[in-house]
Amino acid sequence: MGEFVFFLLALAWPFLAGSYGTGLITEALIFAIAAMSLDLLMGYSGLVSFGHAAFFGVGAYALALSGMKLGLNPWLGILVAVMTSALAALIIGYFCVRVSGVAFIMLTLAFAQLLYSAAVKWRGITGGSDGIGGFDRPQIAGLSLNDPIYMYFACLLGFVLSLWLLRRIINSQFGHALVGLRENETRMRALGFSTDRLKLCAFVLSGAFAGFAGALYAIYNSFISPDALSFAQSGMFLLMVVLGGVGSLLGPAIGAAIFLLMKQFVSSHTEHWLAIVGIIFVCCVMFFRSGVYGFLKQWLERGART
Amino acid sequence: MDLFVSQLLNGLVYGLLLFLLASGLSLIFGLMGVVNLAHGSFFMLGAFIGLSVVSYTGSFWWALVLAPIPVAIAAAAIEILLLRHLYKRDKVDMVLLTFGLSFVFTDLVEWGWGKDTFSLSEPASLEESLEFLGGYFPQYRLAIVVFGLAVALLLWLLIEKTRIGAMVRAGIDDTRTAMGIGLNVPLLLTTTFASGAALAGMAGVVAGPILGVYSGVDVEVLIPAFIVIVIGGMGSLKGAFVGSLLIGIADTFGKAYMPEASMFLIYAAMIVILLARPHGLFGQAAS
Structure with a gap:
């Protein structure tokens, strides 16, 4: 029910909110896909990746480069972006899933940083820290994503599709196995599951969705720079x-929206956006561990009981 | 001087700088289970405070002595006010917390000193080059080698031969038993965290003339330090030492002989070692 109302609101949004609000929510939808992809790893498989921006950035660069260097149709570019991120996740994941816990965190961080320095240093291909800009936005049947309203609906479609797919993944047997992995890896191994392979599958899927988000992000901005791969972006x-x-x-999708709205609000009032991010981060970890979603759920349940 | 020898010395310099960072990181991890993502921030903060001390006093040595103090105080405050409340929770919470703190530190540094790259000048008494093995080598770099080796030796003596070191080792092996036999573990944790931070801050000052002082240097040094302790084995001082030298030398030689591929060299080293020994060279399997 709630989701239906949300969906109606989402359909009407660009006509209610004007161009500024539309752009803001377009961006929120894109980041929501990336945040959900990270949640597949972090929340469902118990693998905390500190380098998730790597796949987001690879997707974005793959889209930009496939258009600029190979002259590929941007729709195909999205597909290429998803495949490239999945491939990057396969290679990086192959090494990362061998270790667990803290070493996993460090390895994902290190690999992301490797890709970041590659993007900065290979100026010939990536344009270095100046980035790449001015590539074509996709166009279909005369409708161009240059129009912010079509861009919005494309991202909304992408978001709904991702949410639906991710839910199917999580509710599948594979998804249940992932949760089993998070809860008790030793037992899963004893039950005969190949835990490394399960983790790798989750890693690749997660990377593919992040790459999809990255491709949308590149289209939305018509620009991509190494910032999309940075330590801060992973954070x-x-x-x-x-x-x-x-x-x-x-929850993470809501988190992405709140984050962007907050960023807009805070950065128009103070330069110390990064410090505010850090402090919110610290407060969330210290006092608010179940997040907005958990808080709302508790609150609704309490309301239902009384 | 032979290019090979000079690169070897440069590698040693970089490796020992990494050791100043990685040793604290590794001991903190061993004792508290915290992967301190703010450790690079302590390094950066030390470097910037050192910069200010030099501009006030004109002396590098004052910077070296004074800069680690506020860094240690900040670290102790973080441990007491924040980290301490998370020991019983999932380890990931502590990592997330220090991650958030690293953002705060970056903003703080950019607020106080701006986004420019500064250069800390080396002490006047060490400005010249020394004739060494038939070539010239900057005195300051040789001093870093001596300093780094001295710190390594002192740390080893401290951990292996003193009462405090025995307490730290007991804490690393089994925190609860250590508390049970009456060790003041909370004090031990605060002290270790603050000392590790002070060491990182000092490393920031020492590295200032070589790496430069800028916002962003935190991540620049944190990542190789992580690779060092992943390679060396987490919680092991010996691992941090061997890993630091390995990475320092490999990276320097990579940059000199294959600049195109140098970026990948230390990652390749890490991957090979992890595949052969998942817990690092000197690490123990997680209990």
Whole structure:
């Protein structure tokens, strides 16, 4: 019911909110996909990736480069972006899933940083820290994503599709196995599951969705720079997930929206946006561990009881 | 001087700088289970405070002595006010917390000193080059080698030969038993965290003339330090030492002989070692 209302609101939004509000929610939808993809790893599989921006950025660069260097149709570019991120996740994941806990965190961080320095240093291909801009936005049947309203609906479609797919994944046998992994890896191994392979599958799926979000992001901005791969960007994704509520899928999406709205608000009032992000991060971890989603759920349940 | 020898010395310099960072990181991890993502921030903060001390006093040595103090105080405050309340929770919470703190520190540094890259000048008494093995080598770099080795030796003596070191080792092996036999573990944790931070801050000052002082240097040094302790084995001082030298030398040689591929070299080293020994060279399997 709630989701239906939400969906109606989402359909009407660009006609209610004007161009500024539309752009803001377009961006929120894109980041929501990335945050949900991270939640698949963090919340459902118990794998905390500190380098999730790597796949987001790879997707974005793959889209930009496939258009600029290969002259590929941007719709195909999205597909290429998803495949490239999945491939990057396969290679990086192959090494990362061998270790667990803290070493996993460090390895994902290190690999993301490797890709970041590659993007900065290979100026010939990536344009270095100046980034790449001015590539074509996709066009279908005369409708161009240059129009912000079509861009919005494309992202809404992408979001709904991702949410639906991720839910199917989580509710599948594979998804249940992932939760089993998070709860008790030793037992899963004893039950005969190949835990490394399960983790790798989750890692690749998660990377593919992040790459999809990255491709949309590149289209939306018509620009991509190494910032999309940075340590800070990985941190923002983590914050969205923690803020929204780990392991609730919709929570991280809400977290992404709150995060962006807050960013707009705070950065128009103060330069110290980064410090505010950090402090919110600290407060969430200390006092608000179940996130907005968990808080709302508790609140609704309490309301239902009385 | 032979290019090989000079690169070897440069690698040693970089490796020992990494050791100043990685040793604290590794001991903090061993004792508290915290992967301190703010450790690079302590390094950066130390470097910037050192910069200010030099501009006030004109002396590098004052910077070296004074800069670690506020860093240690900040670290102790973080441990007491925040980290301490998370020990019983999932380890990931502590990592997230220090991650958030690293953002705060970056903003703080940019607020106080701006976004420019500064250069900390080396002490006047060490400005010259020394004739060494038939070539010239900057005195300051040689001093870093001596300093780094001295710190390594002192840390080893402290951990292995003193009462405090025995307490730290007991804490690393089994925190609850250590508390049970009457060790003041909370004090031990605060002290270790603050000392590790002070060491990182000092490393920031020492590295200032070589790496430069800028916002962003935190991540620049944190990542190789992580690779060092992943390679060396987490919680092991010996691992931090061997890992630091390995990475320092590999990275320097990579940059000199194959600049195109140098970026990947230390990652390749890490991957190979992790595949062969998942817990690092000197790490123990998690209990």
